[in-house]
Amino acid sequence: MQAPPPQPSRSPAGLGAPAAHLGRRAGAPRPGRLAAGRLRRAGRAGATDPLGGAGGGGGDSGRGLRLPKVLVSTCSLSFGWLTGCFAEVSCIESSCVALKSPGVSAQLLACSPSPCCTVLGLGFSASFAQPCVEGKAIASAGRRSCVGGRILTNLLMESLKLRHLDLSKAWLTVEDIFTKTCRVATDIRLEEGEPVNYVLPDFQERLQGFVAAEVPEGAQSITLTRERCVIPEALFRPQDHGIPAAGLAELVHQAILAVPEMLRPHLGRVVLCGGLARLPNLPRRLRAELRRLLPSHWPVEILLEDHPELSVWRGAAQHALHAGHSEAAAATPGVSGASPSARRGRGRGKGAVSRAGSAKMPSGKSPAQRKRPPSTISADVEAEEDAAALPTGAVSLGEPESTPAPRLKRISRKMSVEGKSAA
Numbered sequence: 027m028q029a030p031p032p033q034p035s036r037s038p039a040g041l042g043a044p045a046a047h048l049g050r051r052a053g054a055p056r057p058g059r060l061a062a063g064r065l066r067r068a069g070r071a072g073a074t075d076p077l078g079g080a081g082g083g084g085g086d087s088g089r090g091l092r093l094p095k096v097l098v099s100t101c102s103l104s105f106g107w108l109t110g111c112f113a114e115v116s117c118i119e120s121s122c123v124a125l126k127s128p129g130v131s132a133q134l135l136a137c138s139p140s141p142c143c144t145v146l147g148l149g150f151s152a153s154f155a156q157p158c159v160e161g162k163a164i165a166s167a168g169r170r171s172c173v174g175g176r177i178l179t180n181l182l183m184e185s186l187k188l189r190h191l192d193l194s195k196a197w198l199t200v201e202d203i204f205t206k207t208c209r210v211a212t213d214i215r216l217e218e219g220e221p222v223n224y225v226l227p228d229f230q231e232r233l234q235g236f237v238a239a240e241v242p243e244g245a246q247s248i249t250l251t252r253e254r255c256v257i258p259e260a261l262f263r264p265q266d267h268g269i270p271a272a273g274l275a276e277l278v279h280q281a282i283l284a285v286p287e288m289l290r291p292h293l294g295r296v297v298l299c300g301g302l303a304r305l306p307n308l309p310r311r312l313r314a315e316l317r318r319l320l321p322s323h324w325p326v327e328i329l330l331e332d333h334p335e336l337s338v339w340r341g342a343a344q345h346a347l348h349a350g351h352s353e354a355a356a357a358t359p360g361v362s363g364a365s366p367s368a369r370r371g372r373g374r375g376k377g378a379v380s381r382a383g384s385a386k387m388p389s390g391k392s393p394a395q396r397k398r399p400p401s402t403i404s405a406d407v408e409a410e411e412d413a414a415a416l417p418t419g420a421v422s423l424g425e426p427e428s429t430p431a432p433r434l435k436r437i438s439r440k441m442s443v444e445g446k447s448a449a
């Protein structure tokens with residue numbers, strides 16, 4: 027008898043179901059049931075879901091299903107509905123995720139014992155400064171500026187239009203010019219702008235442009251001089267380019283001032299992530315500016331790993347792995363950073379961090395607090411971090427920390443008292 031053709035899965039397994047029916051033989055149970063049955067057992071054991079601990083999976087956990095999830099990193103200013111309304115999507119705060127990247131966490135452990143740092147994300151659409159304590163973001167202290175890679179590329183395009191060529195139809199070429207030629211000046215007033223030739227693609231022999239000392243014969247090129255430093259200067263002095271936003275050092279400063287006073291001295295340790303952090307000389311300049319802004323006895327350090335644009339991705343991979351392990355161990359819904367007391371179900375009123383989509387928040391929390399993505403803390407949350415340290419190539423710039431590291435339990439208790447008295 028011929029085996030019936032494979033049926034499309036009816037289970038709510040979503041991502042899990044197709045994998046379940048791939049190897050189906052005649053007489054085997056229907057794929058949906060197979061997936062559901064296996065996953066239900068796995069859910070009880072809490073052992074097979076690689077993203078189990080990270081997953082949103084709200085309704086599924088009630089039915090015993092633990093399914094592969096999509097892990098989305100968001101900033102703590104994201105809309106609440108974004109973090110909670112998708113069953114298959116788990117949202118996590120991106121600055122916390124970046125801290126889990128092996129290269130970053132190794133540097134953090136190596137530099138000083140302080141559990142505090144400020145993550146500065148420099149991406150395409152924005153710059154975002156987020157103070158963190160023990161790997162948890164202090165959500166209310168996050169500060170965002172609209173200046174990111176998009177604005178810088180647009181500024182370069184305008185500048186090239188005036189001096190050289192109109193490349194507005196070739197935006198990606200302009201972005202390539204930006205990434206290959208621009209750099210941050212130590213002091214823009216003294217910067218001469220060493221000329222650099224960028225050979226444009228002709229889209230016949232060359233699909234991508236390149237920087238060359240000698241321009242090949244017949245090739246079209248542009249020579250950049252001061253633009254190389256003037257455009258990235260918008261990160262530090264956006265007002266000079268007509269953008270009403272704070273520069274990077276001010277952004278970090280504002281974020282630091284938004285946390286309780288006792289934590290501030292420890293947040294001068296800045297972890298850079300995002301593609302723009304690759305701009306040459308950016309860490310050095312940021313450190314110099316922060317040094318001027320922050321009190322002299324506060325340590326200032328800038329940390330970043332190789333390819334900082336991958337920090338969030340690497341951290342998310344670590345988060346998924348560790349979340350899976352901690353879920354297996356605790357069999358309790360929660361993100362990997364939930365405190366042991368939260369995992370054991372004790373101390374619920376004190377900041378058990380619940381997974382998105384299935385948040386079991388203690389009664390009495392405001393709706394705004396309920397919507398907060400996992401891995402963010404409010405002032406009354408006791409934080410704990412899974413340490414994951416696998417050294418990779420990394421760059422560190424700064425001075426050794428002189429201020430003693432705060433003791434987290436004491437801090438969080440004090441914060442809790444402050445929070446209550448403020449309320």
Ligand SMILES: Nc1ncnc2c1ncn2[C@@H]1O[C@H](COP(=O)(O)OP(=O)(O)OP(=O)(O)O)[C@@H](O)[C@H]1O
Nearest residue numbers: 148149150151152175176205300301302304305335
């Ligand atoms: N080597 C480089 N030098 C300078 N800038 C770079 C370099 N590589 C990438 N960038 C810039 O980094 C930006 C992209 O960074 P990243 O990939 O972190 O952004 P994203 O994650 O897409 O941004 P967002 O956080 O807004 O979603 C681009 O604007 C690009 O111009």
